[in-house]
Amino acid sequence: MDFKLSEEHELFRRTAREFAQKELEPRAKEFEDKHKIPKDVLQKLGELGYLGLAVPEAYGGVGADALSYAIVMEELSKACASTSTVVTVQNTLVEFPIVEFGTEAQKRKYLPKLATGEWFGAFALTEPESGSDAAGMKTTARREGDVYVLNGSKRFITNAAFARLFVVFALTAPEAGNRGVSCFLVERDTPGFTVGREEDKMGIRGTSTCELFFEDCRVPAENLLGEENKGFKIAMLTLDAGRIGIAAQALGIAEAAFDEALKYAQERTAFGQPLAAFQAIQFKLADMKAQIEAARWLVYHAAWKKDQGEDYILESSLAKLYASEVASRVADEAVQIHGGYGYIRDYKVERLYRDARITRIYEGTSEIQKLIIARQLLGRK
Ligand code: CAA
Numbered sequence: 001m002d003f004k005l006s007e008e009h010e011l012f013r014r015t016a017r018e019f020a021q022k023e024l025e026p027r028a029k030e031f032e033d034k035h036k037i038p039k040d041v042l043q044k045l046g047e048l049g050y051l052g053l054a055v056p057e058a059y060g061g062v063g064a065d066a067l068s069y070a071i072v073m074e075e076l077s078k079a080c081a082s083t084s085t086v087v088t089v090q091n092t093l094v095e096f097p098i099v100e101f102g103t104e105a106q107k108r109k110y111l112p113k114l115a116t117g118e119w120f121g122a123f124a125l126t127e128p129e130s131g132s133d134a135a136g137m138k139t140t141a142r143r144e145g146d147v148y149v150l151n152g153s154k155r156f157i158t159n160a161a162f163a164r165l166f167v168v169f170a171l172t173a174p175e176a177g178n179r180g181v182s183c184f185l186v187e188r189d190t191p192g193f194t195v196g197r198e199e200d201k202m203g204i205r206g207t208s209t210c211e212l213f214f215e216d217c218r219v220p221a222e223n224l225l226g227e228e229n230k231g232f233k234i235a236m237l238t239l240d241a242g243r244i245g246i247a248a249q250a251l252g253i254a255e256a257a258f259d260e261a262l263k264y265a266q267e268r269t270a271f272g273q274p275l276a277a278f279q280a281i282q283f284k285l286a287d288m289k290a291q292i293e294a295a296r297w298l299v300y301h302a303a304w305k306k307d308q309g310e311d312y313i314l315e316s317s318l319a320k321l322y323a324s325e326v327a328s329r330v331a332d333e334a335v336q337i338h339g340g341y342g343y344i345r346d347y348k349v350e351r352l353y354r355d356a357r358i359t360r361i362y363e364g365t366s367e368i369q370k371l372i373i374a375r376q377l378l379g380r381k
Contacts, residue, residue, distance in 0.1 A: 021079060053069045060111060066307050073249050132364070139168075168219075173229050184219050190218070246324065251327070254288075254295060258289065261337045317373050
């Protein structure tokens with residue numbers, strides 16, 4: 001057992017930290033206020049390889065391992081969770097299924113564009129009436145000659161405002177439930193496809209989250225990803241990988257909240273001494289630190305398992321569950337240590353508190369993670 005990161009992993013951390021602290025930290029509030037990540041930042045993410053970390057070099061990516069990806073996510077999230085959300089969707093929810101299940105032609109057509117940031121992608125599983133019960137979707141895809149005709153809608157689709165490629169799940173055999181789901185690569189300009197309004201969210205306000213509509217949307221049959229009726233498994237395996245990214249994001253948010261709280265506790269005085277001199281505050285800091293370190297090793301372990309080529313369903317759900325709960329608790333305590341200032345938008349902890357909240361919801365709620373964990377331990381009950 002070796003807890004020391006390799007030179008290469010340390011380099012990923014240093015580079016990501018430097019970029020995040022210099023380019024994201026000072027502008028994170030601006031991204032929130034304008035509800036978008038500016039083009040120059042998206043371009044830099046592409047130049048640094050952060051939009052194609054796990055894409056093989058042959059398709060224009062970096063070919064990095066899952067641990068490097070987790071480290072980059074952690075560092076970006078310390079400065080700006082909106083930016084890291086764009087990165088995680090691109091890497092795991094869009095590129096991962098194409099790398100794993102795409103045909104050679106699909107990989108050649110889409111991966112180089114995605115890995116460099118020329119195109120952004122989005123993952124469309126959730127619908128107005130199906131979130132946790134992913135197989136409860138209503139969107140259908142009917143085969144007609146050499147096209148599939150899609151009808152239905154999707155909701156809460158991250159990156160949709162500027163995505164050019166959508167990984168879309170639809171029922172090709174509605175009577176078969178999760179065994180009748182197929183996955184399609186839908187380009188934005190496909191006739192019959194429209195992107196709807198943006199949601200006004202509590203946190204990660206620099207990201208876009210939109211509805212999608214399919215009205216007799218004719219998608220070429222060659223854009224079926226994987227086999228017909230095998231799409232649910234693609235969604236599940238994609239989310240297993242994605243949850244490592246969200247867990248790393250939660251870890252980064254928790255670390256940032258802790259750093260702010262630690263600094264503030266030493267600067268601010270009350271009753272004639274720094275807050276940090278009070279045992280009530282010391283105990284809070286100790287609890288926060290213990291939880292962060294536990295979350296860190298769950299996240300790195302899940303990534304390591306993936307890198308070993310071993311099954312990592314259990315580990316990714318454990319990491320996502322725990323790290324997201326820790327992010328919320330630590331951000332909450334950081335606000336508490338800041339007192340009234342923690343409730344004011346000028347203070348970073350106020351944003352971290354809001355950004356932390358989504359990590360317990362997207363890519364599977366905490367309750368769904370518990371269900372997945374229990375099924376891994378007990379089998380399906
Ligand atoms: N990994 C791999 N395979 C899995 C799996 C997992 N985590 N969970 C289930 N499967 C497989 C099962 O083994 C089964 O395979 P077989 O057909 O070969 O036996 C198949 O999938 C069906 O499994 P279930 O019968 O257990 O399926 P279910 O309908 O009961 O649902 C669920 C299972 C775990 C609740 C699933 O619906 C789920 O994961 N829900 C959460 C969905 C989710 O995370 N949504 C997030 C939306 S995307 C998002 O948030 C993106 C964003 O904005 C950034």
